[in-house]
Amino acid sequence: MELASAQAIKEILYPDGFHFSKSMGQNFLINPSVPERIAATLPAGYGVVEVGPGLGALTDRLSQRAEKLMAVELDDRLLPHLESYFRDRPVTIVKGDVLKVDLPALVSEHLPGLPLVAYANLPYYITTPAIEVLMESGLFESITLMVQKEVAKRITTTPGSTDYSYHTVYWQYMAEPKILFNVSPGSFLPPPKVDSAVVSFTMRKEPPVPVKDKKTFFKVVRLAFDNRRKTMSNALSSLPGGKEALAASGVDPRRRGDTLSIPEFAAIANLIP
Structure with missing residues (x-):
């Protein structure tokens, strides 16, 4: 049948x-x-x-x-x-x-x-x-x-x-x-x-980009989308070391999180102590 x-x-x-x-x-x-x-x-x-x-x-x-x-x-x-x-x-x-x-x-x-x-x-x-x-x-x-x-x-x-x-x-x-x-x-x-x-x-056998710490990476991503109308500078203001990592990453702090690619999120997260 x-x-x-x-x-x-x-x-x-x-x-x-x-x-x-x-x-x-x-x-x-x-x-x-x-x-x-x-x-x-x-x-x-x-x-x-x-x-x-x-x-x-x-x-x-x-x-x-x-x-x-x-x-x-x-x-x-x-x-x-x-x-x-x-x-x-x-x-x-x-x-x-x-x-x-x-x-x-x-x-x-x-x-x-x-x-x-x-x-x-x-x-x-x-x-x-x-x-x-x-x-x-x-x-x-x-x-x-x-x-x-x-x-x-x-x-x-x-x-x-x-x-x-x-x-x-x-x-x-x-x-x-x-x-x-x-x-x-x-x-x-x-x-x-x-x-x-x-x-x-x-x-994937490996992430699409190198990520130092998966938990930190997704914490950055979560903050970006929980505050998707805010700039990345404001979205990461509550994360220790977040604004400093953003400044050092080369990502424009005025951008909103929903415009960032996975490599850009990784660039920020990898610089957080």
Whole structure:
């Protein structure tokens, strides 16, 4: 059966009285071309962590390409179907919340010794913390996920844009992001109220520029965007050594933080004692 279809949802879930959970932000894919295009990005020989498999439309494609796959699903109601449907595939279904589970421990147990990539189709309201959890785990060579189209713009934008933010700097510091393709609301059931996009992050082995202290770097970035209407001179006034570092960095202190590039933020942060 084609899992990326309204018919599959009707036949598999509706007989048990299933209803879509707004609190979980559930929107299931019903356009088969979308999971096909996503799965085509998976290289041979990799272990896969999939977060939010839902009915398993993407799981179905990924599990045919992956060496092994571990899917993390929060909704108890979906577990019996997933476990039954994928019982003869190299797939492990784990009940859990990606923001709370011990990913390194789960990977060590279920995907030992494999190079890893992650795929996710998550409730849009947890997109930002979920990306951070996946990135900070240090487990993955790449992370591919569905996000709101507006978030995709923020992920890939450049300094000076209204979409440029603290998280833009974080995402681009940690990885090289790329928008793969857009997805219309009609590709889901129920259809979301916004357009979506599939974004891929290729994780960096080294930062894009040398950074003396990561914590200090992001403290400078945070201050810049928390005070984005202020000049950098004013934004860093509360940070010990901040104004002196700014003066020595060569960055014009009259500029606003949302115009600075990652190398410019690094130039300031690296001069803070």
